[in-house]
Amino acid sequence: MRILVILLSLVFAPAHSQQTAQSLFGQYQNALYQIKIIDLESGNKSSIGSGFQVDLQGNIVTNYHVVSEYIYYPEKFRIEYMDHLGQEGQLQLIDLDVINDLALVRKVQLNDTESAFPIALSLPEQGSDIYSLGNPHDLGMIVVPGTFNGLKKNSFYQRIHFTGAINPGMSGGPVVNHKGEVMGVNVATAGNQIGFLIPLAKVIDLLSNQDAEPISNDRLKPRIQEQLMDNQQRLFSRLKNQNWKTASLGKASVPSQVTEFVSCWGDSNANNKDALFLSVENRCRLDEQIFLHSDLNTGSLELDFEWLEGKSLGQHRFYSFYTDSITGAGPGNKAGKVDITNYRCQQDKVTNIHGVSSKTVLCLRAYKDFDKLYDVLFVAATLDHDENGLISHFTLAGVAKESALTFTKKFMDSIEWQ
Known part of the structure; x- marks a missing residue:
């Protein structure tokens, strides 16, 4: 009998999930929309996503990324919606949350059949069935059943881990519980049925401005800068106050974990018997970035440490190789000349609090639209040994000068000889 019960459960579970999905779609399809960015010159859509009333x-x-073209170039685009019946209308931008990839828009004209999704009071229990709604690949609105797996672990930017297929075009669509209550928003996929959602709390924060007037074009980028500044201050305050764990790398001790949301990996060429030098690496990354527009990301953080030993190179050849290795560092984020200036660099010789001497290069490039923010590229090469040494490198994207300088000092002072 017990086996029969289990088998019946397995048979009826998918049917129940499908029935719930159909019920949700029928009940709330009037409040689900395709969001379109329209190029004013051609009159055609430039990009699409989803949205919910x-x-x-x-x-x-x-x-936010669905309407980012309009936010950056409001004179070139407009925002429109299309409902499940094909009826279209224009939208106004009310507010944005660039850090959490959210935007609030409003219909210019209401109709006689407005409806809305209810907002959940709390997140469901881990393992609960949830349902992602959206418009994948411009094929029409669909419902995708999935599983709530809780908040993503070790993440600075909170995301819900969703087991289900989120496809292009579903961005901005709601994810609801079995009652049809919104508890998240589609935002990204990692493939293989791994999706990520913006959690309920961020949606509720955005909705605190739902009675606001439309945001004027001249306030769009200042609003983004305010949010970027607040976010980078919060990030670098945590990094500054955290005790960085260290580990051995060659003859040096270097950071191995600066905080729980920055993951670190190691590598070496120790198994290559033909190598003329030994290279041992420790690389750390903040895997999440902030999308500003299709050609500009920010908010990234990279730390790299490489221990080099000359083996059979000899002192002079090793020095030449070592010097060439310093020039290999590059920016950690996607950016173009429209958005940022060229790097301006300063070279120096620095001895840290542990007596480690290094040749350093500190480079900054400014954001053209955000006058208080910079990308930072830093490289340091130790000078204390003849045939071995440590190359340390970091990149920061979208930081204030004060944050960059404070981070640089902590980075350098974290290195010591064993």
Whole structure:
């Protein structure tokens, strides 16, 4: 009998999930929209995503990245919606949250059949069935059943881990519980049924401005800068106050874990018997970035340490090789000349609090639209040994000068000889 019960459960579970999905779609399809960015010159759509209505005043939640073209170039684009019946209308931008990839837009004209998704009071239990709604590949609105796996672990930017297929075009669509209550927003996929959602708390924060007036074009980029500045201060305050764990790398001791949301990996060429030098690496990354527009990301953090031993190179050849290795560092984020200036660099010789002497290069490039933010590239090469040494490198994206200098000092002072 017990086996029969289990088998029946396995048979009816998918059917129940499908029935719930159909019920949700039928109940809330009037509040689910395709969001379109329209090029004013051609009159055609430039990009699409999804969105969902949250009240009877016409406020709709979507992703920031869905409407980012309009936010950066409001004179070139407009925002429109299309409902499940093919009816279209224009939208106004009410607010944005660039850090959490959210935007609030509002219908310019209401109709007689407005409806809205209810907002959940809390997240469901881990393992619960949840349902992602959206418009994948411009094929029409669908419902994708999935599983709530809790908040992503070791993440600075909170995301829900969703087991289910989130496809292009579903960005900005709601993810709901079995009652149809919104508890997250589609934002990204890692493939293989691994998706990520913006959690309920961030949606609720955005909706605190749902009675606001539309944001004017001249306030769009200042609003982004305010949020970027607040975020980088929060990030670097945590990095500054954290005790960085260290580990051995050659004859040096270097950071191996600066915080729980920065992951570190190691590598070496020790198994290559033909190598003329030994290279041992420790690389750390903040894997999450902030999307500003299709050609510009920010918010990244990279730390690299490489221990080099000359083996059979000899002192002079090793020095030449060692010097060439310093020039290999590059920026850690995607950016173009439209958005950032060229790097301006300063060379120096620095001895840290542990007596480690290094030749350093510190480079900054400015954001053209955000006058308080910079990308930082830093490289240091130790000078204390003839045929071995440590190359240390970091990149920061979208930081204030004060944060960059404070981080640089902590980075250098974290290195010592064993």
